[in-house]
Amino acid sequence: MMDVDVNEAGLPRVVVSDPAAGFTPLSNSPPQGGRGPVGGLGEGGSETADLDGALSPLEGESGSGGEPPREGALGAVLDDDATLPTYSFAYLDEQTKRMIRRAILKGIAIPGYQVPFASREMPMPYGWGTGGVQVTAAVIGPDDVLKVIDQGADDTTNAVAIRGFFQKTAGVATTTRTGEATVIQTRHRIPERTLEAHQILVYQVPIPEPLRYLEPRETETRKLHGLEEYGLMHVKLYEDIARHGHIATTFAYPVKVEGRYIMDPSPTPKFDNPKMHRSKALQLFGAGREKRIYAVPPHTDVVSLDFEDHPFRIQSFSQPCALCAAEGVYLDEVILDDRGGRMFVCSDTDHCEERRAAGHRGALSGEAL
Amino acid sequence: MAAVTAEALEGGFARPVFQTQAVFRVLMAALAEPARPLPLPVEAAPPAPLPPGLGAVALTLLDPDTPVWLDPALAASQPVRAWLAFHTGAPVAAEPMDAAFALVVDPLRLPPLAAFAQGTAEYPDRSTTLVIAVDRFDTDPSAPLLTGPGFEAPRRFRALPERAGFQDQWAANRALFPRGVDVVFVAGGLVAGLPRSTRLAPTE
Numbered sequence: 239m240m241d242v243d244v245n246e247a248g249l250p251r252v253v254v255s256d257p258a259a260g261f262t263p264l265s266n267s268p269p270q271g272g273r274g275p276v277g278g279l280g281e282g283g284s285e286t287a288d289l290d291g292a293l294s295p296l297e298g299e300s301g302s303g304g305e306p307p308r309e310g311a312l313g314a315v316l317d318d319d320a321t322l323p324t325y326s327f328a329y330l331d332e333q334t335k336r337m338i339r340r341a342i343l344k345g346i347a348i349p350g351y352q353v354p355f356a357s358r359e360m361p362m363p364y365g366w367g368t369g370g371v372q373v374t375a376a377v378i379g380p381d382d383v384l385k386v387i388d389q390g391a392d393d394t395t396n397a398v399a400i401r402g403f404f405q406k407t408a409g410v411a412t413t414t415r416t417g418e419a420t421v422i423q424t425r426h427r428i429p430e431r432t433l434e435a436h437q438i439l440v441y442q443v444p445i446p447e448p449l450r451y452l453e454p455r456e457t458e459t460r461k462l463h464g465l466e467e468y469g470l471m472h473v474k475l476y477e478d479i480a481r482h483g484h485i486a487t488t489f490a491y492p493v494k495v496e497g498r499y500i501m502d503p504s505p506t507p508k509f510d511n512p513k514m515h516r517s518k519a520l521q522l523f524g525a526g527r528e529k530r531i532y533a534v535p536p537h538t539d540v541v542s543l544d545f546e547d548h549p550f551r552i553q554s555f556s557q558p559c560a561l562c563a564a565e566g567v568y569l570d571e572v573i574l575d576d577r578g579g580r581m582f583v584c585s586d587t588d589h590c591e592e593r594r595a596a597g598h599r600g601a602l603s604g605e606a607l
Numbered sequence: 608m609a610a611v612t613a614e615a616l617e618g619g620f621a622r623p624v625f626q627t628q629a630v631f632r633v634l635m636a637a638l639a640e641p642a643r644p645l646p647l648p649v650e651a652a653p654p655a656p657l658p659p660g661l662g663a664v665a666l667t668l669l670d671p672d673t674p675v676w677l678d679p680a681l682a683a684s685q686p687v688r689a690w691l692a693f694h695t696g697a698p699v700a701a702e703p704m705d706a707a708f709a710l711v712v713d714p715l716r717l718p719p720l721a722a723f724a725q726g727t728a729e730y731p732d733r734s735t736t737l738v739i740a741v742d743r744f745d746t747d748p749s750a751p752l753l754t755g756p757g758f759e760a761p762r763r764f765r766a767l768p769e770r771a772g773f774q775d776q777w778a779a780n781r782a783l784f785p786r787g788v789d790v791v792f793v794a795g796g797l798v799a800g801l802p803r804s805t806r807l808a809p810t811e
Contacts, residue, residue, distance in 0.1 A: 327624045327625075327628075332623065332624065332627070333670060335627075335628075336627070336667070336668065336670050337670075337672065339631045339635075339667075339668065340668060340673070340707075341732070342635060343634065343635065343638055343668075343736070343789070344732040344789075345732075346635065346638045346639050346757075346802065347638055347789045347802035347803055347804060348731055348732065348784075348785045348802075348803065348804065349756045349804060351731060351732070351785055353732045354730075354732075376631075377628075377631070377632065377635065378628075379625065379628040379629060379632065380625060460729040460730070461729060463729070464727075464728035464729040465728070496755075496756050496804065498784070498785065499785070518759075520635070520636075520639045533639075534756075535638075535639040535640070535756045535757040535804075536639055536640060536757055536759075537640075537756070537757055537758055537759045538756040538757065539756075
């Protein structure tokens with residue numbers, strides 16, 4: 239039986255008569271026996287368990303009172319990780335993780351080549367990062383620190399949901415700070431801070447095939463990649479020039495990896511393409527609906543396609559970030575009112591926050607910030 | 608079919624979820640930064656002549672979907688076959704060409720790399736990954752200079768003695784790129800990757 243109550247803060251609180259029936263967020267912190275009323279232990283006749291934790295899984299706290307999570311047959315062979323889920327750690331079963339891991343190793347061995355894999359149904363719709371989530375689930379371990387960004391922001395729906403997903407299913411630590419993360423899952427931005435050798439960047443990819451809009455048949459695009467026949471892509475960029483006077487592709491700008499495969503860098507703004515080139519961090523790409531995994535190892539050449547007389551150029555901005563005054567970063571436009579007022583702020587929220595913490599002030603930051 | 612012995616049942620990972628993840632991360636790093644020996648968490652205890660390092664890699668990557676080719680020294684060992692069958696369920700491939708993985712403990716009698724699955728032009732991932740036990744890694748100035756994706760600067764690396772003739776075979780393997788085989792070398796508690804993308808650095 240479940241009732242919804244309202245506590246002092248005005249937030250609903252779920253009261254469950256049987257703790258086992260409630261959802262217990264998994265955690266890598268030790269069970270906290272003293273927290274909340276203990277369910278079913280006959281203390282003052284209270285039959286309730288405080289499951290506040292179930293309503294705030296992002297805190298990663300164990301909220302089931304005195305019941306140590308996941309004490310079972312497997313718990314007997316676990317010691318220090320006794321509170322970690324084992325079967326379906328990070329949601330996926332072991333067989334699936336092995337299959338994805340093998341695909342990742344092939345992808346690393348053949349940089350830029352799209353390895354088919356048996357993508358699974360995930361508890362989120364296609365287009366919400368099922369490929370990236372599967373790659374992250376296959377690589378992540380209990381010691382990792384996960385950061386998830388959605389268009390550069392740590393605080394948007396997709397980022398918050400995926401971070402919460404891995405807190406629940408793997409009990410991993412999460413962060414919004416780029417420098418602290420070991421695994422960063424991203425939807426379409428590369429952090430402004432230069433990534434380090436111990437970091438892994440996981441991209442959520444919608445359409446992995448850069449030639450798809452030019453040639454819809456997978457059998458044909460496979461052949462084109464096999465034969466390294468990429469004239470079609472140059473024709474597309476040339477048509478941009480013929481029509482607009484310049485290469486008008488601004489995102490998902492095609493790159494050539496290590497002089498061989500043409501690769502879709504996922505719909506990142508082309509501003510981020512140079513960051514992929516000889517990056518110290520391993521870059522993994524997962525496309526769930528299209529069932530493809532690919533990779534760029536560290537220190538690998540990633541060159542944006544262009545022409546001698548129309549060289550590749552990244553976007554530039556005429557003004558600095560309105561909050562932190564950063565220049566040379568990718569900016570988002572924010573509409574301020576219905577009279578044309580707008581501001582440009584860092585797309586990478588962590589970068590902006592760190593700069594403001596360091597005392598940088600933009601035109602619209604105000605003193606209170 | 609020989610009776611299953613206790614030896615076949617023991618020596619697996621006690622905490623497979625976390626141990627396979629740890630081994631995988633080292634393998635991933637080894638292939639992402641080739642020819643750099645990395646410490647391998649070796650906590651498997653397979654029956655001889657399968658070295659613990661190869662056992663740990665097998666437990667991490669093999670399953671019923673991956674036909675495995677065993678070199679003659681391993682194939683002759685019933686305990687090894689039984690251990691692999693119990694812990695991984697991987698079918699044994701009769702021919703190197705049919706194998707997703709190959710476990711090799713006698714590298715001097717390794718079949719030519721060209722005998723293993725090379726993948727196709729359209730699906731170069733359909734190739735064999737060789738896991739080879741060696742005595743040690745040489746990174747001294749006499750070792751060949753290697754480069755490619757994953758190298759910030761060329762590195763010297765040799766896993767097999769010159770007489771194995773591996774260097775010429777590797778050049779031929781690289782010439783097939785993106786087809787070709789990948790190799791994982793295991794020397795005791797160290798592992799080093801040699802993906803097909805790694806090539807001999809031009810000597811000046």
